Amino acid sequence: MILRLNPIRMQNYIAIGICGLLATVIFLVANYVQSGKMERQEDAQVIAKQSLFFRDLPDGSVGVILASNGQMIAQVEGQAGFIRGILRAMARERRIRKISSDQPFELSSHSDGRLTLIDTATNNRIDLESFGKDNAAEFSVFLKSAR
Structure with a gap:
């Protein structure tokens, strides 16, 4: 059979x-x-670091504010697609976890040329250089403006 x-x-x-x-x-x-x-490999030495708040302004732009003294160091106007996209992603994570926007973000430049943005509220980290040097340069301006 x-x-x-x-x-x-x-x-x-x-x-x-x-x-x-x-x-x-x-x-x-x-x-x-x-x-x-x-x-994850160890981070290179931090050569510059700044704690920043990103706040929506009445005119639709985004204010970049130093956490240390409340001084606005930059204003992101128009589309600024990369900056707004990164901030939207991090803000979304805070909304999901029901975390307020009272804690700053930490922008760090490392000795190996990397630039990282860390959300101190959620500990989420974005290595900005992985999106290309031009995009990372949009954030590096905030480190230079704070000096």
Whole structure:
């Protein structure tokens, strides 16, 4: 007697096999990440750091304010797509976690040329240079303005 499978059963076995293979791949990737082989490398020395608030102004622009003394050091007008996009992403995370905007952001320049923006309220970090030098330069202006 020959065992025959109808096409529907064959498709079910193929689907189960694919799901099993996918689960194995996900397990292996998760195991690799958890093994410490993908640990974050240490940061280079900070050469300049500034705590900043970003506030919406009545005219639709964004004010860049020093957390230390409340002085407005810059005003971002118009689209300024990259700056607004980064700030929107960080503000969204605060809204999701129901965190107020009372804590500043920390903008840091490192000795290896990297520029990072850290939300001190959520500890989220964005390495700005990963979006290109021109985009990172838009934020580096805030470090120079604060001096």
